[in-house]
Amino acid sequence: MTSIHPFETIDRIELSHLTKTYGDVTAVSDVSLDVIGGELLVLIGGSGSGKTTTLRMVNRLIEPDSGIVRINGTDIREFDEVRLRRNIGYVIQQIGLFSHMNVGDNIGLIPKIEGWGKEQIDARVHELLEMVDLPPEIFSARYPRELSGGQQQRVGLARALVMNPSLFLMDEPFGALDPILRKQLQEEFLTIKYDIGRTIIFVTHDIDEAFKLGDRICIMHEGELVQIGTPEELIFHPETDQVAHLVDANRKYRHIETFTVHDLMSPLSKREFYEANMPVSEAMAKILSDETGIAVVMEGNNLRGTTSRQNIVRNRKKNLLLGDITTEPITVTPEDALVPVLQKMKTKNASSALVINREGEVTGMLIPDSVLFHII
Amino acid sequence: MVALEAVLTATIQQVILVYTSLAVSITLGIPLAVVALNSHKLEKIIITFANLVQAIPTFAVVAIVVPLMGIGFWPAIFAIMLRALLPIVKNTWIGLSSVDPASIDAATGLGLTRWQTTRFIRFPHAYPPMFAGIKFAAILANSVAILTAIIGSGGLGTLVFEGLAGINITTMLAGALPAIFIAIFLDVSFTRLEYRLTAGR
Ligand SMILES: Nc1ncnc2c1ncn2[C@@H]1O[C@H](COP(=O)(O)OP(=O)(O)OP(=O)(O)O)[C@@H](O)[C@H]1O
Numbered sequence: 359m360t361s362i363h364p365f366e367t368i369d370r371i372e373l374s375h376l377t378k379t380y381g382d383v384t385a386v387s388d389v390s391l392d393v394i395g396g397e398l399l400v401l402i403g404g405s406g407s408g409k410t411t412t413l414r415m416v417n418r419l420i421e422p423d424s425g426i427v428r429i430n431g432t433d434i435r436e437f438d439e440v441r442l443r444r445n446i447g448y449v450i451q452q453i454g455l456f457s458h459m460n461v462g463d464n465i466g467l468i469p470k471i472e473g474w475g476k477e478q479i480d481a482r483v484h485e486l487l488e489m490v491d492l493p494p495e496i497f498s499a500r501y502p503r504e505l506s507g508g509q510q511q512r513v514g515l516a517r518a519l520v521m522n523p524s525l526f527l528m529d530e531p532f533g534a535l536d537p538i539l540r541k542q543l544q545e546e547f548l549t550i551k552y553d554i555g556r557t558i559i560f561v562t563h564d565i566d567e568a569f570k571l572g573d574r575i576c577i578m579h580e581g582e583l584v585q586i587g588t589p590e591e592l593i594f595h596p597e598t599d600q601v602a603h604l605v606d607a608n609r610k611y612r613h614i615e616t617f618t619v620h621d622l623m624s625p626l627s628k629r630e631f632y633e634a635n636m637p638v639s640e641a642m643a644k645i646l647s648d649e650t651g652i653a654v655v656m657e658g659n660n661l662r663g664t665t666s667r668q669n670i671v672r673n674r675k676k677n678l679l680l681g682d683i684t685t686e687p688i689t690v691t692p693e694d695a696l697v698p699v700l701q702k703m704k705t706k707n708a709s710s711a712l713v714i715n716r717e718g719e720v721t722g723m724l725i726p727d728s729v730l731f732h733i734i
Numbered sequence: 735m736v737a738l739e740a741v742l743t744a745t746i747q748q749v750i751l752v753y754t755s756l757a758v759s760i761t762l763g764i765p766l767a768v769v770a771l772n773s774h775k776l777e778k779i780i781i782t783f784a785n786l787v788q789a790i791p792t793f794a795v796v797a798i799v800v801p802l803m804g805i806g807f808w809p810a811i812f813a814i815m816l817r818a819l820l821p822i823v824k825n826t827w828i829g830l831s832s833v834d835p836a837s838i839d840a841a842t843g844l845g846l847t848r849w850q851t852t853r854f855i856r857f858p859h860a861y862p863p864m865f866a867g868i869k870f871a872a873i874l875a876n877s878v879a880i881l882t883a884i885i886g887s888g889g890l891g892t893l894v895f896e897g898l899a900g901i902n903i904t905t906m907l908a909g910a911l912p913a914i915f916i917a918i919f920l921d922v923s924f925t926r927l928e929y930r931l932t933a934g935r
């Protein structure tokens with residue numbers, strides 16, 4: 359089968375029981391995982407853990423000894439391999455710019471082979487160089503040896519983007535960079551990532567980079583897949599000591615930027631819900647034995663507001679109903695990023711925020727004290 | 735005294751010998767290098783053969799051709815070619831195969847076919863050593879073409895040998911001097927060509 363376009367968009371990539379050995383070395387051992395269309399999946403692991411080998415089985419640069427890769431349900435061996443690769447942007451670990459071609463020709467080679475007109479190629483090269491922050495009028499005519507390491511990596515990135523592929527395989531694209539430039543390129547890449555909205559498999563051995571860029575992270579060790587999950591799943595539920603060590607689970611606060619409200623909210627039990635028409639005196643007996651000391655006051659199925667133990671105690675002698683002493687709480691959704699929510703609570707001097715899901719149900723509470731205990 | 739006309743004829747014959755044998759060598763040598771690149775088995779055979787022929791003294795190469803092909807223009811071309819082939823095959827092959835593996839890897843990963851990789855990545859990279867090989871082969875061809883006069887190829891060798899036989903310095907120089915000029919011309923022109931084709935890198 360030699361269809362012109364093997365796929366327009368990616369729904370799902372299935373790696374199923376992939377194994378590859380070289381003599382005595384098992385580079386990849388029975389690895390199975392699914393990549394979901396539109397996500398950035400990070401492969402992370404020590405040197406020699408099989409990341410590159412796994413990646414290269416997706417564009418058929420390496421044929422597995424056993425196992426199958428399917429893209430949108432089709433075994434990739436059914437695609438013409440050249441067609442398949444032109445549909446996949448690939449950034450190799452060693453950059454691999456063509457030393458005898460200038461930057462423009464490096465980027466424009468595949469379009470040229472595909473028979474694009476010169477003007478069309480020039481326009482595309484121009485657009486991509488702008489995108490990776492290399493002014494075309496300066497860089498287009500330069501040769502690779504006239505570029506710094508970071509500039510070369512950016513050209514490699516542009517070259518991989520040229521055919522506008524729906525899938526990217528990126529093998530340590532920021533590997534050779536010093537920390538400052540690395541950070542800068544990561545930021546740029548994040549904006550590119552949202553711009554292009556493509557499916558990306560990204561190899562790194564830097565856990566901070568993985569957390570920063572990855573939607574999900576797949577941890578590899580000696581050719582095997584150890585655990586796959588979102589950054590939060592790995593941090594809060596590491597399956598092995600090794601994963602816990604890698605994600606530095608004892609110092610979760612290091613990754614506070616990646617957390618959402620969902621990761622750190624306290625679930626609410628029935629006990630913490632109160633009816634608005636309950637007399638304050640009655641509520642006091644109940645709240646004194648309560649852990650959180652915050653009452654979620656409901657009016658039937660609707661949220662009336664919250665009130666605190668302090669507030670209830672203070673008003674215990676007045677002949678009031680609970681509904682009379684509630685205040686409007688800060689409400690957040692489980693998907694909200696944690697840090698901005700905490701900042702908002704700080705400015706409003708709020709001791710708690712209510713978590714309300716898409717269905718409008720109160721699913722939990724965010725209490726800074728409890729957040730703190732969870733992340734240290 | 736040597737007739738100017740005789741020198742001119744011999745020079746033209748010499749030039750024809752050099753360029754014809756060179757053209758044949760390039761036409762054969764470059765494809766051979768590509769074949770060597772794509773098959774380990776043939777690579778061994780081709781490179782071993784080319785080295786072997788190189789080890790045979792030039793005079794013997796010229797002599798061997800006679801029982802095989804007789805004497806005259808084409809046997810001479812064949813003898814010169816045997817000499818000129820090695821630098822072309824070997825240098826082209828070295829140039830084609832010494833490309834940074836990462837470039838080849840990137841090219842394959844981007845979806846270039848094997849042929850496109852050879853055409854767009856390997857060849858441009860191989861130009862400098864290839865041209866050095868061709869230039870060397872051209873100068874070699876010029877000197878072998880003097881020798882082939884003894885198997886009836888014509889060319890400046892006729893004058894050189896005539897001069898040697900009769901201990902006639904003038905006749906000898908009438909053959910040798912144009913040969914030196916041709917060698918210099920070949921060197922300069924190929925250097926220019928090489929520069930133009932690889933300029934800017
Ligand atoms: N062509 C090959 N021949 C022999 N062994 C190989 C080959 N390719 C990979 N290996 C071995 O397979 C194992 C996995 O290699 P791989 O390149 O996939 O690791 P990696 O996780 O990408 O490592 P790194 O972070 O250093 O790039 C290593 O032990 C490596 O030595």
Ligand SMILES: [Mg+2]
Nearest residue numbers: 409410411451
């Ligand atoms: Mg690798």
